Amino acid sequence: MGKTLAEKVWDAHVVRKGDGEGANAQPDLLFIDLHLVHEVTSPQAFEGLRLAGRPLRRPDLTIATEDHNTPTLDIDKPIADLTSRTQIETLRNNCKEFGVRLHSLGDAEQGIVHVVGPQLGLTQPGMTVVCGDSHTSTHGAFGALAMGIGTSEVEHVMATQTLSLKPFKTMAINVEGTLRPGVTAKDIILAVIAKIGTGGGQGYVLEYRGSAIRALSMDARMTICNMSIEAGARAGMVAPDQTTYDYMQGRPHAPQDADWNAAVEYWNTLRTDDDARFDVEVDLDAETLEPFVTWGTNPGQGVSLSAEVPSPEDFGDENAKLAAERALQYMGLEAGTPMKDIRVDTVFLGSCTNSRIEDLRAAADIIRGREKDPKVRMLVVPGSARVRLEAEAEGLDKVFKEFGAEWRFAGCSMCLGMNPDQLEPGERCASTSNRNFEGRQGKGGRTHLVSPVVAAATAIRGTLSSPSDLEPVAVPASTTTDAA
Amino acid sequence: MEKFTTHTGIGVPLRQSNVDTDQIIPAVYLKRITRTGFEDALFAGWRKDESFILNQEPFSAGSVLVAGPDFGTGSSREHAVWALKDYGFKAVLSSRFADIFRGNSGKQGLLAAQVAQDDIELIWKVLENAPGTEVKVDLVSKTVECGNVVAPFDIDDYTRWRLLEGLDDIGLTLQHEEDITAYEATRPSFKPKTLPARTQ
Numbered sequence: 001m002g003k004t005l006a007e008k009v010w011d012a013h014v015v016r017k018g019d020g021e022g023a024n025a026q027p028d029l030l031f032i033d034l035h036l037v038h039e040v041t042s043p044q045a046f047e048g049l050r051l052a053g054r055p056l057r058r059p060d061l062t063i064a065t066e067d068h069n070t071p072t073l074d075i076d077k078p079i080a081d082l083t084s085r086t087q088i089e090t091l092r093n094n095c096k097e098f099g100v101r102l103h104s105l106g107d108a109e110q111g112i113v114h115v116v117g118p119q120l121g122l123t124q125p126g127m128t129v130v131c132g133d134s135h136t137s138t139h140g141a142f143g144a145l146a147m148g149i150g151t152s153e154v155e156h157v158m159a160t161q162t163l164s165l166k167p168f169k170t171m172a173i174n175v176e177g178t179l180r181p182g183v184t185a186k187d188i189i190l191a192v193i194a195k196i197g198t199g200g201g202q203g204y205v206l207e208y209r210g211s212a213i214r215a216l217s218m219d220a221r222m223t224i225c226n227m228s229i230e231a232g233a234r235a236g237m238v239a240p241d242q243t244t245y246d247y248m249q250g251r252p253h254a255p256q257d258a259d260w261n262a263a264v265e266y267w268n269t270l271r272t273d274d275d276a277r278f279d280v281e282v283d284l285d286a287e288t289l290e291p292f293v294t295w296g297t298n299p300g301q302g303v304s305l306s307a308e309v310p311s312p313e314d315f316g317d318e319n320a321k322l323a324a325e326r327a328l329q330y331m332g333l334e335a336g337t338p339m340k341d342i343r344v345d346t347v348f349l350g351s352c353t354n355s356r357i358e359d360l361r362a363a364a365d366i367i368r369g370r371e372k373d374p375k376v377r378m379l380v381v382p383g384s385a386r387v388r389l390e391a392e393a394e395g396l397d398k399v400f401k402e403f404g405a406e407w408r409f410a411g412c413s414m415c416l417g418m419n420p421d422q423l424e425p426g427e428r429c430a431s432t433s434n435r436n437f438e439g440r441q442g443k444g445g446r447t448h449l450v451s452p453v454v455a456a457a458t459a460i461r462g463t464l465s466s467p468s469d470l471e472p473v474a475v476p477a478s479t480t481t482d483a484a
Numbered sequence: 485m486e487k488f489t490t491h492t493g494i495g496v497p498l499r500q501s502n503v504d505t506d507q508i509i510p511a512v513y514l515k516r517i518t519r520t521g522f523e524d525a526l527f528a529g530w531r532k533d534e535s536f537i538l539n540q541e542p543f544s545a546g547s548v549l550v551a552g553p554d555f556g557t558g559s560s561r562e563h564a565v566w567a568l569k570d571y572g573f574k575a576v577l578s579s580r581f582a583d584i585f586r587g588n589s590g591k592q593g594l595l596a597a598q599v600a601q602d603d604i605e606l607i608w609k610v611l612e613n614a615p616g617t618e619v620k621v622d623l624v625s626k627t628v629e630c631g632n633v634v635a636p637f638d639i640d641d642y643t644r645w646r647l648l649e650g651l652d653d654i655g656l657t658l659q660h661e662e663d664i665t666a667y668e669a670t671r672p673s674f675k676p677k678t679l680p681a682r683t684q
Contacts (some may be wrong), residue, residue, distance in 0.1 A: 043517035150562035152591035
């Protein structure tokens with residue numbers, strides 16, 4: 001029997017097979033090709049190395065950046081929050097001591113760790129990629145096996161460049177057909193999570209397949225793989241193809257010359273074999289998808305934007321019913337309210353899910369020539385300093401600023417509010433991020449997860465809206481894209 | 485790591501599904517650079533509510549958390565495990581754990597015991613009817629006991645062995661260092677390196 005993509009990448013990285021078989025099998029020891037590091041989940045790992053007197057084995061396969069804590073305003077001034085500043089300074093000292101490459105605030109390559117890796121060409125097909133951050137699944141868009149890990153595992157990778165990993169099961173997510181206008185990658189993944197649930201992917205590596213996935217750009221594939229973790233999956237992957245290679249070519253760390261040819265030859269083998277079998281297959285019809293939005297406090301609690309807030313009674317399972325009741329109370333919503341009647345205070349365009357150049361372009365295309373609802377505040381936070389520069393070269397910053405949005409510096413920002421970008425209690429936000437958990441964007445804040453184009457349309461109308469709800473404007477969009 | 489064989493302590497019924505790691509420890513507490521001292525951060529948002537279970541006696545002295553399905557979802561923050569441990573929890577019972585949380589627990593000696601939801605419901609009833617009832621978690625026999633309820637739990641054999649023996653992961657791996665070195669010698673030259681740094 002053939003192998004799936006995930007199994008091929010796994011097998012190519014086994015340093016040592018675990019002893020035993022079946023239920024008694026010990027985990028395999030896998031080599032890690034790339035370790036991404038940031039300030040939040042690394043200090044205790046570095047400290048562990050120091051206490052044990054261990055070196056960091058492969059600084060040349062490790063890269064660090066500052067993202068979770070960094071301010072998005074006044075980045076030339078010392079960080080006001082002392083604990084944030086200490087954490088950033090600790091990372092700087094640790095990287096110096098252990099010889100790790102670091103892109104600090106102010107550096108053109110600084111940014112969200114999952115935006116930085118791919119844009120430098122460090123994320124490549126067939127690699128194993130880890131980071132002490134659950135959204136490491138993003139890198140699976142390249143056909144890499146990419147997983148979020150905890151701090152103990154971060155220390156383990158630092159010390160050994162390997163991880164002990166238990167075998168996973170495989171799940172195919174088949175998305176066939178053509179997306180309708182205004183429907184994006186974000187809507188695909190929100191629909192997948194609503195379908196299989198926040199625990200539905202548990203123990204699985206997901207492979208996104210089908211004509212709708214093949215048609216997506218790399219930025220869009222990253223959006224989908226990014227949120228695999230919200231379905232509980234260990235990782236999410238897309239097989240590499242010409243779209244992947246076109247994205248890779250010419251990036252700073254992409255293979256060059258003879259290496260490029262050897263790499264492409266290898267990457268071309270990274271496809272699930274025709275006779276391979278997935279443990280589970282899930283089908284989704286791209287043609288019927290609509291813009292999706294969450295109503296509750298976990299990413300599985302989502303509906304089509306044209307639907308209504310569900311009632312707890314709609315859920316058969318007692319736990320789901322209780323969860324829905326609690327979520328509606330927290331979100332301040334009544335069952336039966338049309339989603340499009342929900343007014344928001346804030347729109348956040350950013351996060352490792354949707355802060356890449358195509359996301360910014362897609363939102364800018366919607367708002368160009370239109371006016372923002374004056375009561376809505378909008379934050380635009382590019383995923384990396386490089387994305388910000390690129391957007392400014394295209395004049396997107398002007399589009400956002402003229403619209404009345406705040407054009408910020410790069411970082412995780414309001415996705416998790418570890419920096420000053422937070423919601424006030426009760427404040428309602430349409431957010432292109434990945435988690436609508438209670439208090440995630442600020443204590444008492446209420447989050448609706450949306451795509452960049454829905455975020456843009458919502459900023460115009462003040463209520464959750466899709467681009468199709470907008471009046472046409474005279475100014476034609478300067479770019480078109482199937483991304484975001 | 486300390487060895488874990490059995491533990492007996494007050495059970496805390498947390499009737500909630502999808503307890504994500506943002507609830508277990510909000511992000512604001514992740515700015516610390518130490519590995520201990522997170523007891524104040526555990527469920528910090530919920531603990532501001534007086535009716536929250538850990539604000540009630542005798543549950544505040546609990547050491548076995550009995551939670552709904554999909555415990556520990558979301559962020560990979562190992563701080564969630566540190567906070568549970570620092571507070572005094574030795575074991576968490578749930579019918580389904582998020583993968584990363586379960587992995588982190590195993591590394592830190594917090595027992596994540598997977599118990600069937602039907603049994604969780606029975607244990608919840610015992611703990612709610614007789615607050616302060618102790619739960620015995622036996623890793624040797626893979627069973628939990630609470631009042632008249634005796635239920636099996638699942639845990640993978642490898643994690644169980646490491647917990648029983650109190651083994652350190654890095655030390656175990658470094659026993660096979662020559663295998664790592666041998667693998668490194670076979671890696672193709674097209675695989676990227678972060679050093680020397682190249683930028684646009």
